[in-house]
Amino acid sequence: MPTIFHVDMDAFFVSVEELFDPSLKGKAVVVGGRATERGVVSAASYEARKFGVHSALPLRTAALRCPHAIFLDGHPERYREYSHKVHAVLQEFSPKVEMASVDEAYLDLSGTARLFGSPLSAAHALHARMKAVTGLNCSVGISSSKLVSKVCSDQAKPNGVLWIQPGLEAEFLAPLEVRKLPGVGKVMEQRLREIGIKRVGDLAGLEEDFLRRRFGVWGLALAGKARGMDAGSWFDGEIGAHEDPKSISHEHTFDQDTADVSVLETTLTRLTEKVARRLREHGFHARTVHLKLRYSDFTTFTRAHTLDHASQLDHELIIAIRELFQHNWRRGAPIRLLGAGVTGFEESEGQLDLLNAERNERAHKALAAVDKIRDRFGEKMVSLASGLKGDTREKVHENPVGLPGKEPKPKT
DNA sequence: TCTGGGGTCCTAGGACCC
DNA sequence: TCTGGGGTCCTAGGACCC
Numbered sequence: 001m002p003t004i005f006h007v008d009m010d011a012f013f014v015s016v017e018e019l020f021d022p023s024l025k026g027k028a029v030v031v032g033g034r035a036t037e038r039g040v041v042s043a044a045s046y047e048a049r050k051f052g053v054h055s056a057l058p059l060r061t062a063a064l065r066c067p068h069a070i071f072l073d074g075h076p077e078r079y080r081e082y083s084h085k086v087h088a089v090l091q092e093f094s095p096k097v098e099m100a101s102v103d104e105a106y107l108d109l110s111g112t113a114r115l116f117g118s119p120l121s122a123a124h125a126l127h128a129r130m131k132a133v134t135g136l137n138c139s140v141g142i143s144s145s146k147l148v149s150k151v152c153s154d155q156a157k158p159n160g161v162l163w164i165q166p167g168l169e170a171e172f173l174a175p176l177e178v179r180k181l182p183g184v185g186k187v188m189e190q191r192l193r194e195i196g197i198k199r200v201g202d203l204a205g206l207e208e209d210f211l212r213r214r215f216g217v218w219g220l221a222l223a224g225k226a227r228g229m230d231a232g233s234w235f236d237g238e239i240g241a242h243e244d245p246k247s248i249s250h251e252h253t254f255d256q257d258t259a260d261v262s263v264l265e266t267t268l269t270r271l272t273e274k275v276a277r278r279l280r281e282h283g284f285h286a287r288t289v290h291l292k293l294r295y296s297d298f299t300t301f302t303r304a305h306t307l308d309h310a311s312q313l314d315h316e317l318i319i320a321i322r323e324l325f326q327h328n329w330r331r332g333a334p335i336r337l338l339g340a341g342v343t344g345f346e347e348s349e350g351q352l353d354l355l356n357a358e359r360n361e362r363a364h365k366a367l368a369a370v371d372k373i374r375d376r377f378g379e380k381m382v383s384l385a386s387g388l389k390g391d392t393r394e395k396v397h398e399n400p401v402g403l404p405g406k407e408p409k410p411k412t
Numbered sequence: 413t414c415t416g417g418g419g420t421c422c423t424a425g426g427a428c429c430c
Numbered sequence: 431t432c433t434g435g436g437g438t439c440c441t442a443g444g445a446c447c448c
Contacts, residue, residue: 039416039417041416042416042448057415058414059416061415062413101419102448183445183447185447216423218422218445246419246420246421247418247419298414298415302441304442306441339417417448421444422443422444423443424441425442426439427441428437428439428440429436429438
């Protein structure tokens with residue numbers, strides 16, 4: 001039987017902010033933005049949670065429920081930095097570590113009894129070490145599978161440890177509400193409720209075939225989980241296997257909805273540049289570009305276009321995204337959100353004819369220079385001409401890659 | 413109360429090919 | 431000119447997670 005740990009940092013963003021400003025300790029703290037902003041709560045301190053504030057809650061609602069809370073903008077760089085520290089601590093306990101997000105990880109501690117003793121004493125050592133190195137609390141779930149360990153760490157919060165011994169998984173899960181299972185959200189919970197299923201144990205009695213027909217592959221996995229079977233389910237991939245990203249995207253919600261073409265096109269260009277930049281950092285070329293549009297009434301559309309060759313170049317992606325935008329925006333309708341993304345990654349752009357290959361090489365060189373300048377002077381210093389406010393679209397054709405040395409120039 | 417931003421995975425229909 | 435069947439790619443939407 002494998003021994004799988006799920007380590008989950010307690011109120012991670014809030015706890016990191018407390019390290020930088022200890023006066024926040026014990027207070028109602030909300031990370032995510034100002035109380036008057038469009039946006040949602042990223043993390044809430046346990047004190048704020050007492051007032052019904054939780055992640056994904058609109059900030060304005062949080063402010064109504066907990067007017068005395070301290071609202072903070074997030075610091076993604078800090079969270080990344082501390083995520084690395086957490087990762088380093090976990091690696092002291094096992095080489096098989098998989099960060100599932102910035103603030104949680106799976107560890108394979110199978111066969112480490114001689115090193116760390118029982119799973120419980122290993123967990124306590126991990127706890128102490130985590131606190132000593134990072135100053136942060138975490139909760140630890142232990143079982144023979146990733147899914148059960150994840151449920152365990154949640155039950156152990158805050159700052160606790162829970163170990164479910166092999167063979168007792170189904171018994172542990174049975175009394176829990178189905179919503180506690182990762183993958184069961186609002187919708188699935190409601191659909192299950194409609195057929196009288198509230199707790200995980202209720203699932204165990206159902207025919208697998210029925211669950212499959214009604215709930216697809218999910219139903220099948222769920223039935224297995226409810227009976228305590230873990231092996232081979234979608235959830236239990238190998239721990240520590242490195243996976244490349246499958247999509248890259250950026251999106252922006254405006255402070256106020258806008259139908260201003262120059263604002264919209266500027267934003268779309270900026271978003272696409274960020275996407276292209278990350279594509280180059282990964283060494284990927286993307287075949288498909290995606291546009292996301294959200295109108296004032298929150299109706300949301302996505303439109304995709306597959307290119308004839310994979311690309312990582314600003315201007316090629318921008319032209320494609322812009323075209324999607326021009327064909328799909330209901331002209332004049334105010335927009336709440338714009339997004340740009342790419343999928344279908346390849347290692348190279350594929351075969352190009354001689355002329356295109358030459359053009360391509362020039363573009364790559366120019367962009368490498370642009371990337372360097374952006375590193376030194378910041379993202380906004382160099383941009384496609386049309387990425388600058390007030391500029392017209394025609395400039396794209398004059399200066400497709402924003403060559404450094406020509407307009408626009410970086411200012412120091 | 414008015415709903416972020418970054419992802420993953422699944423479903424389903426249509427095109428197109430054999 | 432009644433109506434196949436599988437495989438793959440593309441697109442759109444949606445559930446879900448942190």
